[in-house]
Amino acid sequence: MPVKPQQHATVNPAIATHAHDGNGTKFDYHGFYNTELDKKHKDKSYRYFNNINRLAKEFPRAHMANKEEKVTVWCANDYLGMGRNPHVLKTMHDTLDEYGAGAGGTRNISGHNRHAVELEQSIAKLHAKEGALVFSSCYVANDATLATLGSKMPDCVILSDSLNHASMIQGIRHSGARKVIFKHNDVQDLEEKLAALPLHVPKIIAFESVYSMCGSIGPIEEICDLAEKYGAITFLDEVHAVGMYGPHGAGVAEHLDFEAHAAGRPRGTVVDRVDIITGTLGKAYGCVGGYIAGSNELVDTVRSLAPGFIFTTTLPPAVMAGARAAIDYQMSYNGDRRLQQLHTRAVKEALNERDIPVIPNPSHIIPILVGNAALAKQASDKLLQDHQIYVQSINYPTVPVGQERLRVTPTPGHTKEYRDHLVSAIESIWKELGIKRTSDWAAEGGFIGVGELAGSAEAETPLWTDDQLGIADAVRELRAVSPTRVTDRLLEREAKEREEATSAAATVTTAAAAA
Numbered sequence: 001m002p003v004k005p006q007q008h009a010t011v012n013p014a015i016a017t018h019a020h021d022g023n024g025t026k027f028d029y030h031g032f033y034n035t036e037l038d039k040k041h042k043d044k045s046y047r048y049f050n051n052i053n054r055l056a057k058e059f060p061r062a063h064m065a066n067k068e069e070k071v072t073v074w075c076a077n078d079y080l081g082m083g084r085n086p087h088v089l090k091t092m093h094d095t096l097d098e099y100g101a102g103a104g105g106t107r108n109i110s111g112h113n114r115h116a117v118e119l120e121q122s123i124a125k126l127h128a129k130e131g132a133l134v135f136s137s138c139y140v141a142n143d144a145t146l147a148t149l150g151s152k153m154p155d156c157v158i159l160s161d162s163l164n165h166a167s168m169i170q171g172i173r174h175s176g177a178r179k180v181i182f183k184h185n186d187v188q189d190l191e192e193k194l195a196a197l198p199l200h201v202p203k204i205i206a207f208e209s210v211y212s213m214c215g216s217i218g219p220i221e222e223i224c225d226l227a228e229k230y231g232a233i234t235f236l237d238e239v240h241a242v243g244m245y246g247p248h249g250a251g252v253a254e255h256l257d258f259e260a261h262a263a264g265r266p267r268g269t270v271v272d273r274v275d276i277i278t279g280t281l282g283k284a285y286g287c288v289g290g291y292i293a294g295s296n297e298l299v300d301t302v303r304s305l306a307p308g309f310i311f312t313t314t315l316p317p318a319v320m321a322g323a324r325a326a327i328d329y330q331m332s333y334n335g336d337r338r339l340q341q342l343h344t345r346a347v348k349e350a351l352n353e354r355d356i357p358v359i360p361n362p363s364h365i366i367p368i369l370v371g372n373a374a375l376a377k378q379a380s381d382k383l384l385q386d387h388q389i390y391v392q393s394i395n396y397p398t399v400p401v402g403q404e405r406l407r408v409t410p411t412p413g414h415t416k417e418y419r420d421h422l423v424s425a426i427e428s429i430w431k432e433l434g435i436k437r438t439s440d441w442a443a444e445g446g447f448i449g450v451g452e453l454a455g456s457a458e459a460e461t462p463l464w465t466d467d468q469l470g471i472a473d474a475v476r477e478l479r480a481v482s483p484t485r486v487t488d489r490l491l492e493r494e495a496k497e498r499e500e501a502t503s504a505a506a507t508v509t510t511a512a513a514a515a
């Protein structure tokens with residue numbers, strides 16, 4: 001059959017003329033891009049992207065663009081090293097071989113599979129909730145859930161902590177609901193704002209458990225009290241806490257009733273009172289993806305109404321199976337959490353001893369205050385170039401201008417040799433660049449907790465107690481000898497004990513072989 005020549009629509013002269021109306025020129029797209037980028041460069045908020053290839057077999061090491069150029073990563077959110085955990089990798093390899101690369105569709109059209117079902121069952125069990133729903137990331141989970149609930153509930157008001165993550169801010173914006181911001185972790189301010197709203201109006205209180213840039217921890221129980229009193233529901237982002245806190249790694253809400261959860265009694269606990277828990281599979285669980293957990297009705301409502309869930313391809317089967325393996329592993333093993341906490345304490349102690357300004361907090365995050373965008377970037381560049389240590393600088397708009405910092409995240413793999421290297425590198429950079437120390441901030445009256453005496457001990461007390469970590473007796477013994485570098489000495493002692501046990505086992509094996 002002869003092929004018909006393609007018909008091209010002719011340009012309507014009226015429209016063509018219209019395109020040159022106005023001041024007679026077309027929009028300058030390049031000019032627009034350049035102006036926007038110039039603004040970012042001028043206010044020092046332009047983001048630089050380093051080529052960091054984290055090595056599964058050499059954790060926490062990575063290579064740069066050139067494979068020979070190795071660095072130690074000190075700022076990843078793979079907090080427990082699950083991204084290279086052998087159980088997770090084996091599960092992922094097996095699933096990939098059996099089910100292939102992609103899910104093949106949205107959940108509703110061929111992307112609903114056993115991996116999604118089983119992952120959601122594990123998440124619901126983790127948080128002791130009726131149901132869970134997995135999204136491609138927690139950014140999407142937060143955005144889609146808040147946007148859906150906020151837009152569908154009549155006259156909904158969303159009360160949002162002033163330090164909430166961009167994903168929640170975006171979700172609230174997308175909902176079109178009225179937003180009321182309360183001061184960070186300030187329950188008095190939140191109560192005043194709740195009391196000013198009519199009781200019958202639906203209200204969502206959106207907040208986090210661990211705030212990732214300062215390491216502060218949300219007052220979950222008090223917020224649940226207020227929600228009950230004023231007829232609100234609670235939306236708790238546990239992104240930086242899942243895997244990390246609680247006897248099963250379910251997050252800070254679980255940690256608050258440690259014994260009850262360890263004994264398998266979740267009813268009546270804080271977890272039970274939170275309406276919506278959101279979490280990520282991309283940080284402590286080492287994979288990618290996000291989720292919400294809550295009642296069956298909530299989950300079904302979001303599943304049925306949220307475009308961010310409905311109109312996107314499901315996560316790959318191997319990723320979902322790997323994430324589930326990571327959750328299950330961390331639900332029954334405390335060793336990574338324990339070591340991560342001890343390494344965090346040891347780094348904080350070492351930096352504090354050297355007058356390096358750590359913003360005090362009870363969590364696993366170590367924010368080191370620089371207080372100047374250009375200096376923070378310079379410090380980060382120097383760590384990388386002169387010391388082969390990667391710590392990205394955190395500048396505006398992630399933190400307010402003047403609060404720029406380095407954010408350090410230890411893992412179970414950051415052993416003493418890495419720690420000593422980091423601390424001496426920071427010390428030399430602080431000296432070289434003349435960056436303010438804790439005592440300098442103190443001389444100015446203190447700033448965001450640094451150099452402020454009032455309340456600092458309370459703010460600094462780790463959420464994980466010595467008893468929960470199983471180190472109470474050892475810490476008492478070591479303190480009695482000397483109050484300094486206690487955790488460092490505890491880790492040294494443990495390493496020595498491990499070494500002795502290994503060599504004793506080797507001696508027994510050799511003797512048995514010789515007999």
Ligand SMILES: Cc1ncc(COP(=O)(O)O)c(C=O)c1O
Nearest residue numbers: 137138139165212239280282290
């Ligand atoms: C508090 C908080 N919520 C949500 C997210 C988004 O999570 P995900 O990386 O799974 O998209 C982040 C990411 O950094 C976060 O810090």
